Amino acid sequence: MTEFTPIASTLGGVLIGFSAVLLMAWEGRIAGISGIAGRLLPPYLDGAFLSRLGFVLGLVVAPVIYSVATGQAVLQSVSSNLPLIAVAGLLVGFGSVYGNGCTSGHGVCGLSRLSPRSLVATLTFIATAFATVLVVRHIVGA
Template sequence: MIETTFTPLQSLGGGALIGLSAVLLMGVMGRIMGATGILAGLLQPAGLGDWMWRAAVILGMLSAPAFYSAWTGQMPAITVPASGGMLVIGGFVVGVGVTFGSGCTSGHGVCGMARLSPRSVAATLTFMAATFVTVFIIRHVIGA
């Protein structure tokens, strides 16, 4: 069985930083912190200014492990209990969901919920319910 380590302080710190970054992006740029929308706009920017802020956000996401390593002396431990094929299939399914849902979990769950967007409330309730069902089936029915 997959064991999930409970890390309350790291989770609190990470959540606070995500919330702060979302508030700053909305307050300073008037933009919503949805990772998929940021990446999509980076690939098809409206102009140089649009591309630059999106590139800065993506660069920050990609460089964070290097800063963590420099601060702690080790890379964050990451284990993925799935094959490469399953990751590709999962990525495809998430991509379809993001398209149909008009946004990703970060955009709906963090920013949309904070704005009380009905579409984001519905999307967040849907992906959370799907997550609970999936984890229950994998852990208790399949027994993985």
């Protein structure tokens, strides 16, 4: 079970929302991580490459900065089952391409713009997540 952290969770949500607003204001782009990360590879090497790289590096470096600043490790519970992780990664990648976006693009940015397509996508993400947890934890037992 994870800890109940309403203050930290609220601050994290505010920072995510603020960064999405800044990206929209400065770049005119939606903060969809799958689209930003996917455009780091050719043929998308254009003038916005450095801003996309900076955004993704910020995602990687932020936990390190937090750990250094607080002296606490950022703990993540990740399965040691490599085939399971590989299949999950492929399914997430396929879902992002098939759904024209990811949870950050649809769930954070799309819902805030009242996009019907993003509402359907986000409800699909949530339903799939519930089903996956049910199957993996209670049927497969991983």
